[in-house]
Amino acid sequence: MLTSHLLPDAAFRALAAGAGPPATIRLLRDAQLSKHLMLLHGIADAAGAAGASAAGPAAFRAGYALLAELQATTAGGADWLLGLPHLGSWAHDCLIHVEQGSAADFAHFACLAAAAAIRGGIGFELDVPVREGRVLLPGLGFIRVAEDSAWIRLCCDGEQVTAGAHFRAGRQYLVPDDGSGGPVPQWSGTPLIRAVTDGLAWQVLLETGDSYLDRYTLPMAAGLPAEDVRHWRQRAQSAWQVLVRHHRWAAEALPDVVSVIVPLTPHNETDLVSVTTPAAFGAIATSWPPDPVTMAETLVHEGQHVKLCGLLDMVSLVTSGGEKVYAPWRQDPRPAGGLLQGVYAHLGIARFWNAQRHAETDSDDILRAQVHFARWRSMIDQAAQTLLRTDCLTPAGVRFVNLLRAQGQQLETEPLPGEAQEISRQAALDHLLTWQLRHVVIDTADVASVAAACRRGESVRGRTRPRTRIEADTRKVEASVRSRLLNMRYLAPARYRELCADGTLALSEADRLLVGGQAQAAVRAYRDEITASADPRPDAWIGLALALDLLPSSPLQRVFAAELPLMFEVHGCLGDRADPLDLASWFA
Amino acid sequence: MTSQEQAIKTLIPDLRNIPVDRLAELGSSALAHSIALYRERLKENGIPLSSFQARI
Numbered sequence: 001m002l003t004s005h006l007l008p009d010a011a012f013r014a015l016a017a018g019a020g021p022p023a024t025i026r027l028l029r030d031a032q033l034s035k036h037l038m039l040l041h042g043i044a045d046a047a048g049a050a051g052a053s054a055a056g057p058a059a060f061r062a063g064y065a066l067l068a069e070l071q072a073t074t075a076g077g078a079d080w081l082l083g084l085p086h087l088g089s090w091a092h093d094c095l096i097h098v099e100q101g102s103a104a105d106f107a108h109f110a111c112l113a114a115a116a117a118i119r120g121g122i123g124f125e126l127d128v129p130v131r132e133g134r135v136l137l138p139g140l141g142f143i144r145v146a147e148d149s150a151w152i153r154l155c156c157d158g159e160q161v162t163a164g165a166h167f168r169a170g171r172q173y174l175v176p177d178d179g180s181g182g183p184v185p186q187w188s189g190t191p192l193i194r195a196v197t198d199g200l201a202w203q204v205l206l207e208t209g210d211s212y213l214d215r216y217t218l219p220m221a222a223g224l225p226a227e228d229v230r231h232w233r234q235r236a237q238s239a240w241q242v243l244v245r246h247h248r249w250a251a252e253a254l255p256d257v258v259s260v261i262v263p264l265t266p267h268n269e270t271d272l273v274s275v276t277t278p279a280a281f282g283a284i285a286t287s288w289p290p291d292p293v294t295m296a297e298t299l300v301h302e303g304q305h306v307k308l309c310g311l312l313d314m315v316s317l318v319t320s321g322g323e324k325v326y327a328p329w330r331q332d333p334r335p336a337g338g339l340l341q342g343v344y345a346h347l348g349i350a351r352f353w354n355a356q357r358h359a360e361t362d363s364d365d366i367l368r369a370q371v372h373f374a375r376w377r378s379m380i381d382q383a384a385q386t387l388l389r390t391d392c393l394t395p396a397g398v399r400f401v402n403l404l405r406a407q408g409q410q411l412e413t414e415p416l417p418g419e420a421q422e423i424s425r426q427a428a429l430d431h432l433l434t435w436q437l438r439h440v441v442i443d444t445a446d447v448a449s450v451a452a453a454c455r456r457g458e459s460v461r462g463r464t465r466p467r468t469r470i471e472a473d474t475r476k477v478e479a480s481v482r483s484r485l486l487n488m489r490y491l492a493p494a495r496y497r498e499l500c501a502d503g504t505l506a507l508s509e510a511d512r513l514l515v516g517g518q519a520q521a522a523v524r525a526y527r528d529e530i531t532a533s534a535d536p537r538p539d540a541w542i543g544l545a546l547a548l549d550l551l552p553s554s555p556l557q558r559v560f561a562a563e564l565p566l567m568f569e570v571h572g573c574l575g576d577r578a579d580p581l582d583l584a585s586w587f588a
Numbered sequence: 589m590t591s592q593e594q595a596i597k598t599l600i601p602d603l604r605n606i607p608v609d610r611l612a613e614l615g616s617s618a619l620a621h622s623i624a625l626y627r628e629r630l631k632e633n634g635i636p637l638s639s640f641q642a643r644i
Contacts, residue, residue: 002619
């Protein structure tokens, strides 16, 4: 009788709390082995239906038979293969093709099984595909072959490996390249990083050779020169040190969570982009992290996604559909599933910065860590509430989010300096208002009705709220120099001071007053900008809200924070360049 | 049983101790059902193809 993987309640609670001790992560990994077996079985059915004579399905079946032999003869050999993110990534592609009725690359599985057999010293003879002059052995590396043929005979007698007539090597040489061995002719081992700090070790492959892991929003770096590999090794070692010394909870889980890093090529050299896919448990992708702390944060961030992807394979937490919503770390509206991933990642990020603020010694670095912590901890509860309102969570999802939310609330009890909280609050408000103006659509008739009531001087109280919906980029709101500068205050304080002193920045007078902390004068300047302009000025409305927020508490602040898109639309409807502060007073 | 001792029955069938060459013997059973469910989720979640495959 077939049973299911069981997840102890304590493990569920530990994961929901953002943690996950190694024993819990191993439960996720074990489930991935079964998931991959399940996918392979589905693919085997499709390969069987594809006909006995076709080369691809035949290679798949040979690989499948080799996997059966691995299961029967080697301890751990099959599990190594079934735990490879490379296998998951290929299996997803294969299954999608089967689903779509398009040509699936069945043959690649022969390469995967061959890699596991070579690693385990199991004899075999297989026909495997040659792609761009390479025989890929996922998780190990690739053999360069001169033959033009699309296929090659790959053999292993348990010790020696041959590929066609011109490649022969001992299997002990066909291993990932940890930088310690000499070159092996025609063999290119996948770069392997071994990071060790205080007796805690982490091994991770730097994968740029497996096309099936080229599945992220940015392209995989195409090969890495030896110098770049050396830099990645140094950076990973330094990041590992940060994690082991200051974030033990993350370091202890990481070896089971991240076994492959896919370096990405960003559009701009200075962009930092990191991604995880549910198709490849254990792999993360990132562009070059500019410093060890940033890499450590990226590992925590993406590690959270990997864990949640593993849990979502096991337990349904969220359903698809429903309106997209605000995520405090994204420019675009997100579905509930995306918000759940984001809030879970940011719980890890908040925990990271909470510890890191005590680890830093430079005043700028301390400020950066404090503001990151202030900003992301306050978003956990807010985003969790948004999620609970979506009605897209399953009962297990509601429980998960409530447990996660409690962690966020606990983090909010930590004391923080006022400056860090102020900078964080302003950055968060700027982000929220920009998002609202970009994506919140208000029913046109309802806006006209509110404008008419305003003209007549009627009270806004008791009126039915206008109907709203979320629609991506309903208004054009450019990313402003002002926003970048405000964020720079904590992300790069030295550069911020430099730019402020320089005085040549393309800021409006109102922006200059706001950035300079002259809130009252900035309010007047933004109001003048709005009333003097014949065109809508969303950037000035946001600036006005930010300037008001710096002043002592008033009803106008609440109106600007809660009703900005509506006021913006009503103002446009009123015409005659109405005073935005008068309009806000009417709303208040 | 207290909540601490409870375990959640997950969506993934435990296949760890079943040799792959015997998976077929499970036939149109719970395994087939699990695969169908997983394929459904794959479609719902819209996980894209790898860039390499998408180019082909």
